[in-house]
Amino acid sequence: MAGFLVPELFKVIGFTGTALIRGVVWNCWHYLLLNWGDYNSGTPTWYGLTCFTVMVISISFVFEWMRLKSGSLWTVAILHASHNCYVQGIFTTLTRDTGKTAWFIDEFGAILPLVALGFGIYFWSRRNEVTRTP
């Protein structure tokens, strides 16, 4: 996706549209695991899906900016790996469950989407720096 779809889509519809489409596609194939796999948390499905959707679409702006700015697939691969490694393997593991914890932490809680939204808006505001296509 980051190797072909993002740079090619960017040529046609620009930064914002590409990020939104990337986010929707990314969400769609994660929904398979969320609904039919074992990829969820202790919150209701509607809540987890909402948090996950907001997070993925928001962070898509960061992914796209890094991909286009660097011209390399490795930037997004490392960002993606950092997300999986730190969120799933470290932050969640080190967090004590106080009863309502699942509603806030991990990819299905409320905090990460808010942080991702902030970064998404920040990189969206810098979209004009991404002018060339790799």
Add this chain to the structure above:
Amino acid sequence: MERCRIAAFLLVEVVADGAIGWGEVTALETPGYNSETTDTAWYMISEFIAPALINQNLSAAPEFAPLMSTIRGREMAKRSLGLGSFTNREFMNQLVSLMGLHVSPFVFTILYVLLAGSFGLVKSTAPALGEEIGWRASWSRNFSRSSDSLAQP
């Protein structure tokens, strides 16, 4: 990916002093998610885990881990009967001891973060790169996240 409508899961009931607790074995019927299955969990619980717990006088969850110290792996089967976490000091002491280290739980936690954040990051990069390329199907077959992390889930 076909939706699974009927599946066999193990529910474990523990009765002690009139109180009843339930635990669910999250292993699937086939070893596609990880190495454990419903049947292997049944065997491990009935042959080793449950016998180790019967007639034991436990007052808190952290006392469970030492009783399981002679059983390697089989985390899903064990977790149906409870396990501690990184925020539980007694559990951490057991974990540090199990690793053969002579450091405080705090230092161990820092070591864990450093190792998971470095070597773990390298490991995570492979499937992440696959996802970015669009190689999702291969990655999902080897998918093992929260319920396989060290302290929990």
